[in-house]
Amino acid sequence: MGTEKEGKRKDEFDVVVLGLGPGGEDLGQRLAEAGLAVAGVEAELVGGECPYWACVPSKMMLRAAEVLAECRRVPGLAGTSHAQPDWGPVARRIREEATDDWNDKVAAERFAGTGATLVRGRGRITGDREVTVEPSGSGGEARVLRARRGVVVATGTVPAIPPVPGLAETPYWTNREAVSTDRVPESLIVLGGGAVGVELAQAFARFGAEVTLVESAERLLPGEEPEAGELLARTFAAEGITVRTGTKVTRVDHHGSAFTAMTEDGSYRAERLLVATGRRVDLAAVGAGAMGLDESAKAIEVDDHMRAADGLWAIGDVTGEGAFTHVAIYQAGVALADILGEAGPVWRRDAVPRVTFTDPEVGGVGLTEAKARQAGVPVRVVTGDLSGRGWIHQAEGFVKLVAEDGADPVLVGASAAGPYAGEVLGMLTLAVHARVPVRELKSMIYAYPTFHRAVGDALKKMD
Numbered sequence: 001m002g003t004e005k006e007g008k009r010k011d012e013f014d015v016v017v018l019g020l021g022p023g024g025e026d027l028g029q030r031l032a033e034a035g036l037a038v039a040g041v042e043a044e045l046v047g048g049e050c051p052y053w054a055c056v057p058s059k060m061m062l063r064a065a066e067v068l069a070e071c072r073r074v075p076g077l078a079g080t081s082h083a084q085p086d087w088g089p090v091a092r093r094i095r096e097e098a099t100d101d102w103n104d105k106v107a108a109e110r111f112a113g114t115g116a117t118l119v120r121g122r123g124r125i126t127g128d129r130e131v132t133v134e135p136s137g138s139g140g141e142a143r144v145l146r147a148r149r150g151v152v153v154a155t156g157t158v159p160a161i162p163p164v165p166g167l168a169e170t171p172y173w174t175n176r177e178a179v180s181t182d183r184v185p186e187s188l189i190v191l192g193g194g195a196v197g198v199e200l201a202q203a204f205a206r207f208g209a210e211v212t213l214v215e216s217a218e219r220l221l222p223g224e225e226p227e228a229g230e231l232l233a234r235t236f237a238a239e240g241i242t243v244r245t246g247t248k249v250t251r252v253d254h255h256g257s258a259f260t261a262m263t264e265d266g267s268y269r270a271e272r273l274l275v276a277t278g279r280r281v282d283l284a285a286v287g288a289g290a291m292g293l294d295e296s297a298k299a300i301e302v303d304d305h306m307r308a309a310d311g312l313w314a315i316g317d318v319t320g321e322g323a324f325t326h327v328a329i330y331q332a333g334v335a336l337a338d339i340l341g342e343a344g345p346v347w348r349r350d351a352v353p354r355v356t357f358t359d360p361e362v363g364g365v366g367l368t369e370a371k372a373r374q375a376g377v378p379v380r381v382v383t384g385d386l387s388g389r390g391w392i393h394q395a396e397g398f399v400k401l402v403a404e405d406g407a408d409p410v411l412v413g414a415s416a417a418g419p420y421a422g423e424v425l426g427m428l429t430l431a432v433h434a435r436v437p438v439r440e441l442k443s444m445i446y447a448y449p450t451f452h453r454a455v456g457d458a459l460k461k462m463d
């Protein structure tokens with residue numbers, strides 16, 4: 001229902017969802033389907049980062065790169081092969097199949113089809129349960145949206161650009177330019193060896209780019225088990241990717257058509273430079289202070305029901321928990337139950353799975369050994385290789401299991417790396433989530449010769 005106040009259009013809803021990425025889109029639709037009056041506010045594209053600039057296009061790139069790598073594995077296993085990489089089909093699939101040329105018409109119609117109201121523009125919390133939306137582009141008047149039950153903040157993150165001298169003045173890439181490029185650069189410097197950095201470095205390298213990756217921590221994927229970073233470093237070296245860990249970029253310049261990155265141990269030149277050094281939230285832009293939150297905080301802190309304050313929920317990357325699409329959507333389900341006042345799932349942080357889609361894949365769930373020890377959890381840890389299947393497949397990888405010690409130990413963390421490691425992670429996620437005792441896992445039958453049989457072999461080492 002719209003009213004006019006101080007020259008601004010005013011509308012009332014039950015819930016206002018700010019940001020329609022995977023989390024906000026899912027929650028807004030489900031609230032509307034439950035019969036609530038919902039406004040979803042979106043500044044860019046309905047669907048958010050994941051389908052247009054992140055998960056989906058990057059996985060299309062990696063799938064294509066994997067096909068090339070398989071082709072290169074034919075000699076010695078199956079004869080001879082010759083593959084001529086062509087970025088054309090990759091760019092075409094991303095443009096036509098994944099993003100509809102970065103057009104959200106279908107998603108917007110799906111959202112509105114549930115009965116929710118899509119409000120295009122940049123929203124800001126301007127009072128208790130009140131959001132003011134500045135329309136996208138020029139023209140149009142601001143709209144004030146009132147939320148009877150409350151506001152859900154689902155505004156995600158933006159790339160965190162490190163304060164490296166010179167960098168801000170250069171035409172560097174973030175994930176957005178990287179996944180929407182029509183052409184593979186001849187050479188590429190990647191800053192950051194987290195999930196974005198390693199995935200995109202490998203995809204471009206397999207399509208012929210000469211890639212240098214600079215990571216300030218001591219190893220790639222520093223949040224994962226050390227064995228994962230070591231495995232990726234070996235794989236990348238074998239594929240011709242230059243990896244520099246434990247070093248910082250001290251200056252970046254761009255002259256003509258080339259970037260130069262100075263590091264503590266040398267200087268690197270490349271046609272393109274990709275910044276993949278993490279993400280940040282901007283709580284001041286969201287107006288979080290208007291509902292009593294600290295706008296300088298790194299994320300919106302939430303309880304087990306995704307509540308951030310009275311009449312305020314937060315879900316997805318803005319909560320600083322996970323930074324994964326499956327977490328944003330899971331948290332949407334938690335907030336849904338809370339807003340509807342129904343029994344439902346609570347936000348559990350102890351069994352969150354994560355998969356980095358490099359080849360080999362790296363999957364993890366729960367705590368790494370280091371994080372368990374830091375938290376003071378007494379642990380038993382076993383590691384095993386891919387056993388028979390790894391040898392047959394000519395593939396490297398590992399399984400690492402972290403069990404909380406005690407009379408009847410349970411896994412509190414596990415990692416799998418290798419072919420299909422993200423799929424092997426499924427059973428490990430179940431084990432951590434459902435607290436399946438190690439004795440039960442040991443008594444299971446593991447099909448021979450699967451990759452997940454490595455879990456059974458590793459468990460034999462756990463006395």
Ligand SMILES: Cc1cc2nc3c(=O)[nH]c(=O)nc-3n(C[C@H](O)[C@H](O)[C@H](O)COP(=O)(O)OP(=O)(O)OC[C@H]3O[C@@H](n4cnc5c(N)ncnc54)[C@H](O)[C@@H]3O)c2cc1C
Pocket residue numbers: 018019020021022023024041042043044045046047048049050053054055056058059121122123124154155156157175196285286315316317318322323324325326327328357
């Ligand atoms: C290259 C890359 C690859 C990735 N791959 C994977 C993967 O394989 N698997 C995985 O699980 N995760 C992956 N991620 C992470 C995943 O993209 C995010 O976790 C996910 O998109 C978070 O969803 P969200 O709803 O919290 O926020 P977002 O997707 O960031 O959406 C937030 C939305 O809010 C809008 N918004 C922001 N501020 C306002 C405002 N003031 N008013 C109105 N609208 C606003 C934005 O325009 C955006 O549409 C990847 C990330 C990157 C960068």
Ligand SMILES: NC(=O)c1ccc[n+]([C@@H]2O[C@H](COP(=O)([O-])OP(=O)(O)OC[C@H]3O[C@@H](n4cnc5c(N)ncnc54)[C@H](O)[C@@H]3O)[C@@H](O)[C@H]2O)c1
Pocket residue numbers: 162191192193194195196197199214215216217221222247248249276277278279322323324354355356357
């Ligand atoms: N497959 C997936 O699920 C997937 C894929 C991509 C991204 N994501 C998620 O998206 C988020 C963003 O990913 P990301 O890789 O950008 O962030 P990240 O925080 O995971 O990794 C950033 C890396 O950059 C390094 N770094 C920071 N400053 C640096 C500097 N000045 N020079 C060199 N290295 C520097 C950090 O040590 C870190 O290893 C993450 O939470 C990630 O989990 C998930």
